[in-house]
Amino acid sequence: MTPLGKPESLRDAYGKTLLELGGRDPRLVVLDADLSGSTRTVLFGQKYPDRFFNVGVMEPTMVSMAAGLALGGRTVFASTFAVFAAGQAYNFVRQSVCYNRANVKIVATHGGLLVGGDGGTHQMIEDIGLMRGLPGMTVIVPSDAPTTRAAVLEVAERDGPAYVRLTRENLPTVTDGSFRIGVAGELRAGTDLTIVAVGALVPRALEVAEELAQVGVQTRVLDLASVKPFDVPAVVRAARETGAILVLEEHSVTTGVGAMVAAATAENYPVPVRRVGVPDVFGESGEPWALLDRYGMSKERIRDEAWELLKLRGKVQ
Amino acid sequence: MGEEPSSGAFDALSATALEVRREIIRMTYVAGSGHPGGSLSATDLITALLFREMRLDPAHPDAPDRDRLVLSKGHAAPALYAALALRGYLPRAELLTLRKLGSRLQGHVDRNKLPFIEASTGCLGQGIGMAVGMALDARLAGRSNRVYAILGDGECQAGPTWEALMAGGHYRLGNLVAILDRNGLETDGSTESIMGIEPVADKFRAFRYHTIEVDGHDFHQILDAFAAARAHTAGPTAIVARTVKGKGVSFMEGQHAFHGKPPNEAEARQALTELGAPGEVPPR
Numbered sequence: 001m002t003p004l005g006k007p008e009s010l011r012d013a014y015g016k017t018l019l020e021l022g023g024r025d026p027r028l029v030v031l032d033a034d035l036s037g038s039t040r041t042v043l044f045g046q047k048y049p050d051r052f053f054n055v056g057v058m059e060p061t062m063v064s065m066a067a068g069l070a071l072g073g074r075t076v077f078a079s080t081f082a083v084f085a086a087g088q089a090y091n092f093v094r095q096s097v098c099y100n101r102a103n104v105k106i107v108a109t110h111g112g113l114l115v116g117g118d119g120g121t122h123q124m125i126e127d128i129g130l131m132r133g134l135p136g137m138t139v140i141v142p143s144d145a146p147t148t149r150a151a152v153l154e155v156a157e158r159d160g161p162a163y164v165r166l167t168r169e170n171l172p173t174v175t176d177g178s179f180r181i182g183v184a185g186e187l188r189a190g191t192d193l194t195i196v197a198v199g200a201l202v203p204r205a206l207e208v209a210e211e212l213a214q215v216g217v218q219t220r221v222l223d224l225a226s227v228k229p230f231d232v233p234a235v236v237r238a239a240r241e242t243g244a245i246l247v248l249e250e251h252s253v254t255t256g257v258g259a260m261v262a263a264a265t266a267e268n269y270p271v272p273v274r275r276v277g278v279p280d281v282f283g284e285s286g287e288p289w290a291l292l293d294r295y296g297m298s299k300e301r302i303r304d305e306a307w308e309l310l311k312l313r314g315k316v317q
Numbered sequence: 318m319g320e321e322p323s324s325g326a327f328d329a330l331s332a333t334a335l336e337v338r339r340e341i342i343r344m345t346y347v348a349g350s351g352h353p354g355g356s357l358s359a360t361d362l363i364t365a366l367l368f369r370e371m372r373l374d375p376a377h378p379d380a381p382d383r384d385r386l387v388l389s390k391g392h393a394a395p396a397l398y399a400a401l402a403l404r405g406y407l408p409r410a411e412l413l414t415l416r417k418l419g420s421r422l423q424g425h426v427d428r429n430k431l432p433f434i435e436a437s438t439g440c441l442g443q444g445i446g447m448a449v450g451m452a453l454d455a456r457l458a459g460r461s462n463r464v465y466a467i468l469g470d471g472e473c474q475a476g477p478t479w480e481a482l483m484a485g486g487h488y489r490l491g492n493l494v495a496i497l498d499r500n501g502l503e504t505d506g507s508t509e510s511i512m513g514i515e516p517v518a519d520k521f522r523a524f525r526y527h528t529i530e531v532d533g534h535d536f537h538q539i540l541d542a543f544a545a546a547r548a549h550t551a552g553p554t555a556i557v558a559r560t561v562k563g564k565g566v567s568f569m570e571g572q573h574a575f576h577g578k579p580p581n582e583a584e585a586r587q588a589l590t591e592l593g594a595p596g597e598v599p600p601r
Contacts, residue, residue, distance in 0.1 A: 029457070051457065053488075061446040061480035068387075068450020071428070071436065072458065091440055092477070096447055100428055100437045 004203055005144075005173035010166045011109050013145035015040025017152040018077060022048045028156070029069050031055060031078040033062045038168075039079040039109045059084040060092040063104070067096035070103040075156055081115075082108035082165055086127035097161045098134045104162075105155050111141075111165040112250035113283045113291040114200055120282035123291075128198075129255025131163040132228045138162040138181060139228040141249075141257075143202035146177030147185075147225050154181050167200045167250070169288050174202050175223060184231035190220035192315050193306060194238035194245045198224050198257050201248035201276075201297060208302045217310060227257055232264050239269040244309040246274050248302060250292065253277040272312050274305045322369065322540060330536045333403060334364040338565045339594045340399035340412055346585035347601050348416040351424065354575040356396035358500035358533070358560040359467060363393075365539045366465055367400045375405040378432035382462050385435045385451050389444025389478075390469030390498060391425035392577070397434075398422050406433050413599055442475035444468075445495060449485045452493040452553075463547075465494045471503030473514045479524070482555075486525030491550040494543070495526065498533065500562035502573040518557045526555035533558030566591055 021028055022044055031053045036042040045052035055062045059080050066078040078085070085108035086093065097104045108127065115123045132139045138155060140162065142148040148166060155162035158181070175185055187202070188209050197205035202223050209219035220242055224230060238245055245265060247258035258275030265273050278295050286294065310316040337360050345351035367373070371384040388397055395415060402409045407421070414420035421430040425439025435451065438444040448466035455462050472478050485493050497517065501507055508514055521528040527549040531538035539558070546554035562576070563569025566588040569580075580588055586598050 027458075053453070055484055058477070058480035058484070060442070060477045061449075061484060064443045064446025064477070064481065065450035065453070065484060068436065068447035068452075069454045070450075071447065072451060072454035074454065092443055092446070095437065095440045096443045100447075 004206065007170035007172050008145040009170050010142055010145055010148045011038070011040045013148040014107055014152055014166060015043040017149045018044040019047055021153070021156050022051065025075060027074045029053070029074050029076045031062050031066050031076065033057060033059045033080040033084065035080050039107070041079045059089045063089045063092035064096040066104045067100055067102040071100065075103055075105070077105045077107055079107045079109065081122065082111035082124035082127045083122050086130050086163070087124060090130060094134055098136050101136060101160060103159050105164065106162065107152065107164045107166065109166045110168045112167060112200065113278065113295060114167050114169045114250065114288040116168070116288035116291065117285050119285040123283035125252045125278045125283065126255060127165060128227060128249070128251045128257060132260065136161055137228065140164045140181070140225055141198040141227055142166065142179070142225050143199055143223050144171050144173045144175055146173060147175050147179040150177050150179040151225065165199065169200060171200055172203050174206060179225055181226050182229040182231060183226060184234035185223035185225065186220065187223050188219065188221040190218035191242055192217045192219060193309055194220040194222060194242045195248060195306065196222045196224050196235065196238070196245055196257070196261055197248040198227065200250050204299055204302055205248055208299060208306060211303060212306060217315065219306070224257060230260065232268065235261055235264055236268045239265050239271040243313045244272045246276065246302070246306050246309055248297065249277040250297065251277050252280060254280050272309055274309055276302055276305055326369070327536050330364055330368055333368055334361050335592060336403060337364055337396060337399040339589060339592045340402070341395045342566070342580060342585055342588045342592065343599050344395045344399065344412050344415045345579035346582070347413045347599055349579055349601070350416060351395055351579050352392040352577050353395070353579060354502065354562040354569055354572065355390060355469060355498065355500065356393045357564045357566065357569065358562045359390070359393045359498045360396045360564065361534045361536065362467060362496055362498060362539060362558055363396050363400045365536055365543070367404050369540060370543045371465070372462065378406065382460050384462050385448070385464045387436045387438065387444045387448040387451070387464070387466045388426050389438055389448065389466050390441065390472055391438030391444065393467070394424065394426045397426060401431070401433055407431065441469065441472040442477035445478055446481035448493060449481050449490065452485065452490040453488060455492055456490065463492045463494065465496060467496045467498055470497060470499050470501065470508050470514060473497065473517060474508070474512045482521070482524045482526070485553045489552040491552055493553040494546045494556065495521070495553065496556045496558060498560050499557055500560045502562045502571070502576060504573065504576045506573050521555035521557065526553050528555045528557060530557045530559065533560035534564055
């Protein structure tokens with residue numbers, strides 16, 4: 001197996017990609033809500049001050065303004081933390097953006113528990129569920145910097161609403177950047193078990209798959225960065241060819257990617273599915289990666305769940 | 318636009334507004350639901366915009382330099398639909414499809430179903446934000462069009478309304494006109510007994526709006542205010558239009574009960590009689 005690459009900032013990748021887009025499309029506009037240093041939209045703001053609007057702490061109105069700008073025929077990016085973009089502004093994303101079919105791309109940073117010290121108020125673990133429930137919304141959860149760049153470029157190219165969820169922490173590069181909307185990335189081939197993962201848990205999926213390979217278990221790893229539309233055929237193929245699916249997400253298991261994969265599997269090719277993610281509780285302050293361990297997403301837990309599935313399928317004793 | 322309206326022009330606006338009011342009664346009666354009170358209060362403002370103030374062309378509803386209207390109080394949809402039919406944007410017969418399955422005339426305005434509708438609204442506090450975005454867009458693009466937003470007074474209890482107004486003031490959007498339909502009533506009663514918004518004109522001033530108070534049923538005052546708004550290019554204008562909820566129908570005037578309740582057959586008949594169209598209740 002190729003070793004995991006050096007951790008890189010997804011947010012920096014976003015900021016740099018926006019610069020690229022800004023040069024390419026002179027009508028493109030970017031908004032932020034007083035977090036431009038953290039979201040990295042500041043890079044765009046410095047280069048294109050006339051097309052950058054830092055609206056301050058008014059996330060709902062940042063979203064309705066973005067819709068108004070987009071309805072004039074522009075591509076508009078709007079960024080803040082996930083808890084504000086998907087939480088504070090939810091009904092504005094729903095009506096002003098999605099119901100209107102406005103060409104607004106919400107790139108939310110600081111999704112999930114990896115926010116760390118800010119604690120449970122700021123650790124957004126419901127956004128994937130909220131956003132994927134919106135008709136017409138595209139939802140992307142990049143797993144590394146190259147995927148972030150590819151996703152931002154592709155949502156900019158396509159007309160219509162999109163939500164891209166980024167994590168605060170740097171992540172190792174696990175893909176070759178060949179992300180396409182609607183296509184699951186197969187990062188590792190295997191026939192005994194499939195691990196479907198998104199975002200920050202993709203590296204752990206690969207590490208556990210490598211450990212399992214030491215004992216002769218061949219694990220397929222799918223990066224489901226394109227959460228909506230999602231690659232149902234790839235998941236059904238995984239169910240048919242590997243017989244069991246483990247889903248990893250840094251998000252509430254009640255409404256997240258695991259629930260979605262389980263439903264698609266049950267409808268199309270029922271096999272055992274288990275979900276690893278945040279249980280139905282809020283997070284707390286702590287060191288980012290320790291929080292993942294504390295809230296049920298440790299490598300040990302992932303390995304145990306994989307083992308349970310393999311036992312269920314009679315593939316191990 | 319521009320030149321001083323003749324007295325005949327005022328008569329024509331009054332006649333058009335009367336016809337809009339009749340249609341509001343017919344539409345909400347046939348629909349069996351809807352918001353007649355706040356539609357009737359906004360009727361003269363909408364009529365003045367569509368038949369006098371705005372740069373628009375029903376033959377070219379997507380012309381880039383058209384003026385934009387955002388009905389931030391999206392529940393006044395019947396008034397806007399009636400005015401649009403009379404202005405040539407949709408067939409008049411279609412008005413009676415309001416709120417029916419398959420109709421383009423949604424309970425709250427939908428930009429993806431009808432021409433002229435710039436923004437889908439209904440959930441309050443969002444239309445004004447979209448209007449601010451549209452005004453910024455026009456400025457960035459170097460277009461001369463103006464953006465009008467009609468707000469409800471209940472909507473002025475919503476925090477995001479003031480966020481958006483703050484942004485319009487901050488960016489000094491001289492092409493933005495916020496029009497408050499100040500009818501004093503919301504669903505459950507008077508705004509001042511539920512959650513007071515006064516002194517609302519002072520609030521607009523504090524948010525950097527050139528603020529004009531008018532009688533929202535007096536076309537002279539309404540058009541004068543629009544002219545003053547055009548002349549004020551240094552920033553946005555707010556027009557606080559004092560109106561009467563249910564205006565034109567005696568038993569609806571000043572009654573919050575008709576905020577979200579349509580007339581029954583007897584009420585529709587009486588309303589149409591008062592509006593000079595007796596005996597014309599359409600079949601339900």
